Amino acid sequence: MIEISTDPAAVDLDWLHHRLSTDAYWALGRSRERVERLVANSLPYSVFRDGSQIAFARLVTDRTTFAWLADVYVDRPQRGQGVGKLLLDRIMADADSWGLRRMALATGDAHDLYRTYGFTPHPKPDLWMEKNWPSNPA
């Protein structure tokens, strides 16, 4: 049975820290302390199959106008079976219910997946600014 929880207390922190720090190209080496802090300060989405965590994503959001979608990860043996789409269906349903104006994300190679949910390259890149701290850890 597959279940999705947004309870921060439900997140399997051992699973999440291991997967992000060793197998997520954008978070390699991320410390356990930073994983715990980002879970505590985001809206986490955890997918469980028969009680074991198999996928994760999180929104950094005001639940009103804006959300940043990050750390979308499905366990390797579970990929290609619709788990990622199940997770995104739930996240997009929440976004609809809040009446968000914008959701943003960054991805190295999953553009086609996000395109099916309506994401596009920024339509007005001249408007978008960001600041990076590349020397800070993942």
Ligand SMILES: CC(=O)SCCNC(=O)CCNC(=O)[C@H](O)C(C)(C)COP(=O)(O)OP(=O)(O)OC[C@H]1O[C@@H](n2cnc3c(N)ncnc32)[C@H](O)[C@@H]1OP(=O)(O)O
């Ligand atoms: C905002 C971010 O966090 S971006 C980072 C995204 N995460 C990663 O790259 C981590 C490694 N990859 C994964 O964890 C998974 O492969 C995910 C999350 C990208 C997809 O999860 P899955 O459970 O495998 O996806 P699911 O089975 O629901 O189907 C994904 C669909 O998107 C498509 N797709 C497009 N690009 C990709 C991609 N880079 N990786 C996987 N699927 C992709 C698939 O072909 C599939 O389409 P289909 O149903 O028409 O065949």
